[in-house]
Amino acid sequence: MIPHDETMMLKTPFYSRCLAACEINMWDDWKGYTTPQAYTSVEQEYFAVRSNTGVFDISPMIKYRFTGPDAGAYLNRLLTRDIRKVGIGRVAYTVWCDDKGQVMDDGTIFHLAENDYRLCAYARCLDWLMWSAEGFDVTIADETAEVAALAVQGPTSCAIFKNMGFEGIENLKPFGLTRFPFEGSEVMISRTGFTGDLGYEIWIDPSLAETFWDRLFEAGKHRDIRPIGSYALDMLRTEAGFIQAGVDFIPSEEAVRTGRSRSPFELGLGWLVSFDKPVFNGRKALLKEKKEGSRYAFVYLDVEGNKPAEHAFIYDGNKEVGTVTTAAWCPTAKTNVAFAQVDAKYGKPGQELVTEIYYERELKWTRVMAKCTVIEGAVFNPPRKRQTPAADF
Amino acid sequence: MIDLTKNYDVIVVGGGHNGLICATYLAKSGRKVLVIEANQSLGGASATSEFSDQFSVSSCAQWLFQLNPVVASDMGLKKQGLELAARDLNTIALAEDGNHLIIDGDKLEGAGISDEDRIAFVAFNKQILRFAKLLSGAFNRRAPKLVESNLTDRITLAKLGLGMKMLGKDDMSDLMRLALINIYDVMEENFDNELLKAAISLDSLLGSHMGPRSPNTVYGYFYRRMGDIFGFSGPAVVKGGMGAVGEAMAKAARASGVDIEVGTAVSKINIAIDRVTGVTLADGRVVDAGLVVSNADPKTTFNKLVGLTNIETGVARRVKSMRMKGDAAKLHIALDSLPSFTGLSEQQMGQRLLIAPSMNYIEKAFNHSKYGEYSTAPAMDISIPTIHDSSLAPAGKHVMSVIVQFAPYELNGGWDDENKEEFKRLVIDRIADYAPDLKDKIIASELLTPSDIEARFHIQGGHWHHGEISLDQILTMRPFPGASQYGTSVDGLFLCGAGTHPGGGVMGLAGHNAAKEIIKRGKSA
Numbered sequence: 001m002i003p004h005d006e007t008m009m010l011k012t013p014f015y016s017r018c019l020a021a022c023e024i025n026m027w028d029d030w031k032g033y034t035t036p037q038a039y040t041s042v043e044q045e046y047f048a049v050r051s052n053t054g055v056f057d058i059s060p061m062i063k064y065r066f067t068g069p070d071a072g073a074y075l076n077r078l079l080t081r082d083i084r085k086v087g088i089g090r091v092a093y094t095v096w097c098d099d100k101g102q103v104m105d106d107g108t109i110f111h112l113a114e115n116d117y118r119l120c121a122y123a124r125c126l127d128w129l130m131w132s133a134e135g136f137d138v139t140i141a142d143e144t145a146e147v148a149a150l151a152v153q154g155p156t157s158c159a160i161f162k163n164m165g166f167e168g169i170e171n172l173k174p175f176g177l178t179r180f181p182f183e184g185s186e187v188m189i190s191r192t193g194f195t196g197d198l199g200y201e202i203w204i205d206p207s208l209a210e211t212f213w214d215r216l217f218e219a220g221k222h223r224d225i226r227p228i229g230s231y232a233l234d235m236l237r238t239e240a241g242f243i244q245a246g247v248d249f250i251p252s253e254e255a256v257r258t259g260r261s262r263s264p265f266e267l268g269l270g271w272l273v274s275f276d277k278p279v280f281n282g283r284k285a286l287l288k289e290k291k292e293g294s295r296y297a298f299v300y301l302d303v304e305g306n307k308p309a310e311h312a313f314i315y316d317g318n319k320e321v322g323t324v325t326t327a328a329w330c331p332t333a334k335t336n337v338a339f340a341q342v343d344a345k346y347g348k349p350g351q352e353l354v355t356e357i358y359y360e361r362e363l364k365w366t367r368v369m370a371k372c373t374v375i376e377g378a379v380f381n382p383p384r385k386r387q388t389p390a391a392d393f
Numbered sequence: 394m395i396d397l398t399k400n401y402d403v404i405v406v407g408g409g410h411n412g413l414i415c416a417t418y419l420a421k422s423g424r425k426v427l428v429i430e431a432n433q434s435l436g437g438a439s440a441t442s443e444f445s446d447q448f449s450v451s452s453c454a455q456w457l458f459q460l461n462p463v464v465a466s467d468m469g470l471k472k473q474g475l476e477l478a479a480r481d482l483n484t485i486a487l488a489e490d491g492n493h494l495i496i497d498g499d500k501l502e503g504a505g506i507s508d509e510d511r512i513a514f515v516a517f518n519k520q521i522l523r524f525a526k527l528l529s530g531a532f533n534r535r536a537p538k539l540v541e542s543n544l545t546d547r548i549t550l551a552k553l554g555l556g557m558k559m560l561g562k563d564d565m566s567d568l569m570r571l572a573l574i575n576i577y578d579v580m581e582e583n584f585d586n587e588l589l590k591a592a593i594s595l596d597s598l599l600g601s602h603m604g605p606r607s608p609n610t611v612y613g614y615f616y617r618r619m620g621d622i623f624g625f626s627g628p629a630v631v632k633g634g635m636g637a638v639g640e641a642m643a644k645a646a647r648a649s650g651v652d653i654e655v656g657t658a659v660s661k662i663n664i665a666i667d668r669v670t671g672v673t674l675a676d677g678r679v680v681d682a683g684l685v686v687s688n689a690d691p692k693t694t695f696n697k698l699v700g701l702t703n704i705e706t707g708v709a710r711r712v713k714s715m716r717m718k719g720d721a722a723k724l725h726i727a728l729d730s731l732p733s734f735t736g737l738s739e740q741q742m743g744q745r746l747l748i749a750p751s752m753n754y755i756e757k758a759f760n761h762s763k764y765g766e767y768s769t770a771p772a773m774d775i776s777i778p779t780i781h782d783s784s785l786a787p788a789g790k791h792v793m794s795v796i797v798q799f800a801p802y803e804l805n806g807g808w809d810d811e812n813k814e815e816f817k818r819l820v821i822d823r824i825a826d827y828a829p830d831l832k833d834k835i836i837a838s839e840l841l842t843p844s845d846i847e848a849r850f851h852i853q854g855g856h857w858h859h860g861e862i863s864l865d866q867i868l869t870m871r872p873f874p875g876a877s878q879y880g881t882s883v884d885g886l887f888l889c890g891a892g893t894h895p896g897g898g899v900m901g902l903a904g905h906n907a908a909k910e911i912i913k914r915g916k917s918a
């Protein structure tokens with residue numbers, strides 16, 4: 001149980017270590033947990049991940065566990081992807097929809113063992129999961145507080161793990177998971193992340209969290225390992241082309257106003273929808289949408305100049321055709337990137353549009369009509385992200 | 394008989410009255426239709442069964458008072474042999490001292506009824522029937538969806554809206570006010586006589602899980618009085634029991650070319666991803682058809698026949714949330730001779746008799762069921778059909794059929810032989826308060842709890858309306874949003890039972906409307 005009656009903000013199992021490292025004392029509320037926005041400087045943390053290794057506490061991520069003979073069939077009805085194709089020891093990115101084919105959330109599904117899965121989500125959705133369980137022999141548990149987790153991301157992350165004694169970690173393929181003994185127990189490591197770089201996520205019993213952190217930082221001290229906060233992560237994921245629930249789309253159960261939710265197609269995630277499997281939530285509506293067309297398209301934009309096109313309108317000539325959901329100057333790719341939702345007929349790669357950017361310098365507001373070009377996807381996508389065995393940097 | 398060489402266009406699961414009606418209309422439209430019924434008899438809850446040697450009784454519904462005349466005439470029920478042994482019966486609200494209240498259409502007699510109550514009753518009836526008439530305009534067609542701009546639906550809505558305007562300012566505001574409150578308050582506003590108030594209250598909640606003070610009971614009363622719009626002025630007794638309605642409908646269906654298989658349960662509605670392909674029978678046979686129409690209640694249809702795992706979560710949630718737990722039991726008594734009710738002539742014993750001395754009596758009876766207990770002093774609706782129809786019992790002998798309100802579906806600890814016997818004894822004792830020699834004349838008796846009704850008639854929860862008739866479960870919300878126009882989220886699967894608009898009772902409009910909708914959708918169904 002999460003003791004919300006005892007404390008306003010919950011603390012993650014790594015809290016003591018985060019607190020000690022958080023020199024500028026900037027904290028976020030992440031689903032009720034207090035987590036650092038930045039420890040020292042956002043740029044320094046960003047570059048730690050691109051050049052060395054950054055560590056991000058992902059313990060607040062909502063984690064559900066599914067066990068029982070029908071766990072696979074249950075998830076196949078719940079999620080849009082064909083879960084039958086996710087083998088044991090594999091992880092898959094997926095979305096799940098309501099009956100109207102609107103995205104409730106995105107996350108990763110871990111196939112831990114036979115009839116044993118974990119789903120990592122942005123939003124709590126236990127009631128939906130329980131309703132979905134009617135008729136299935138599946139046991140569902142919220143293990144958000146029972147599993148401590150860290151993202152260990154960056155080119156030197158594999159070398160640091162080898163330093164910690166995790167032999168053979170370099171052979172772990174992207175979206176694979178493995179386990180190592182740790183302090184008489186074990187740590188699960190998956191080659192997953194939200195930064196678009198070589199990196200891992202570790203999953204461990206909360207009682208071992210602090211020990212793991214200390215051992216990790218000890219092993220990484222010569223490779224300039226450092227903790228990173230949510231601001232740096234936001235830059236990293238933008239550069240890597242990852243959308244963020246609650247920012248780039250509104251989870252359908254949180255959307256109050258009609259028409260504000262989005263389908264997977266409208267988020268550029270049509271590739272996650274498998275119509276070749278038995279009935280799943282949203283199937284009928286999504287088939288219809290596929291046939292009749294979507295309302296919106298989700299696009300990546302390369303924006304002229306270096307002013308982030310935050311909250312900007314997008315025009316085709318004089319016609320307003322969409323808005324920006326995420327924008328950032330991406331230092332490694334040296335590109336001014338924006339994610340945007342536009343009317344469905346816009347947004348073919350190569351199309352040129354205009355963003356209306358407002359920015360302020362010392363109380364003076366300036367408006368820029370910046371040209372932008374629709375691009376195919378992530379502006380940062382290095383081979384080392386996929387390379388197996390992972391390289392030593 | 395199933396003829397597999399026929400390549401049926403439509404399979405109707407369940408040969409209840411609505412299933413038979415739907416099948417008949419579909420067959421008349423040129424479709425090849427097969428009805429599959431688990432029981433040996435047809436008509437569903439419109440049934441007659443022998444409960445003791447040579448004693449038969451209407452084993453679920455006991456009165457005919459809402460059958461839609463258009464449906465009856467389209468089916469040619471008269472030609473198929475349907476006969477009424479008596480019709481337009483009075484309702485007599487029993488008083489222990491024999492000073493009963495007799496309700497004969499607009500007229501009230503006995504029970505020291507005041508002139509004020511007589512006048513108020515006439516005015517009350519007029520107003521209720523104006524409201525019922527207005528509602529009836531939405532009963533014989535599909536429920537209009539509110540958000541989609543479909544022309545048919547808009548016309549229905551416009552008719553309802555215009556009808557409301559046409560009621561005039563006073564009636565309109567009364568309707569808006571009354572529809573949402575409870576029958577107890579409405580009775581207190583209108584009448585003084587306890588028996589009258591209780592009789593109307595009982596009518597407004599029979600078969601439901603509600604007491605007089607529960608919201609929705611006023612709508613329940615409008616619903617009951619729909620029979621008046623359909624040409625009934627009080628209940629009728631069907632010759633041969635209510636099963637004769639089912640038989641006549643089955644004959645009509647067969648005459649229209651419908652094949653009917655009895656004594657065969659459907660174990661599964663077959664689906665290929667999201668389109669029906671037919672049914673699998675309990676004996677393993679598979680019958681294919683492009684359309685399956687389920688006369689089963691929505692919970693049985695989706696929980697058992699389709700499977701909640703084969704539909705999307707939102708629909709499964711709505712199925713699960715539907716309120717359909719029965720709270721009425723049936724008591725059947727075989728009588729050596731006619732008992733004597735204090736203060737009633739034999740002719741009067743043939744009328745509809747109520748045991749509901751006051752609204753508080755009913756409310757207290759309901760209280761028990763809220764907590765999973767049966768009523769220790771239940772309210773009752775009593776019929777002695779043999780006074781009009783000697784075919785149900787040996788010469789000179791009689792049967793009594795009683796609707797007993799309240800006996801919860803989910804009794805604490807569950808129903809067993811012991812508590813059923815105890816409840817039955819208690820119910821008989823209560824009737825004997827009004828008919829002192831009753832117990833000496835009992836040859837045999839049978840009590841059907843909602844659990845028994847569930848098992849015998851294949852209605853989950855034993856709710857004879859296949860779902861509570863209340864404002865959250867009527868019109869586009871019946872049985873639940875997304876399945877309100879007979880079609881479901883599974884392509885080719887339709888519903889036609891009492892769980893759909895306009896609801897239960899032996900009315901026939903659900904089956905009629907479902908057939909019209911299927912015909913209208915044509916190939917796209």
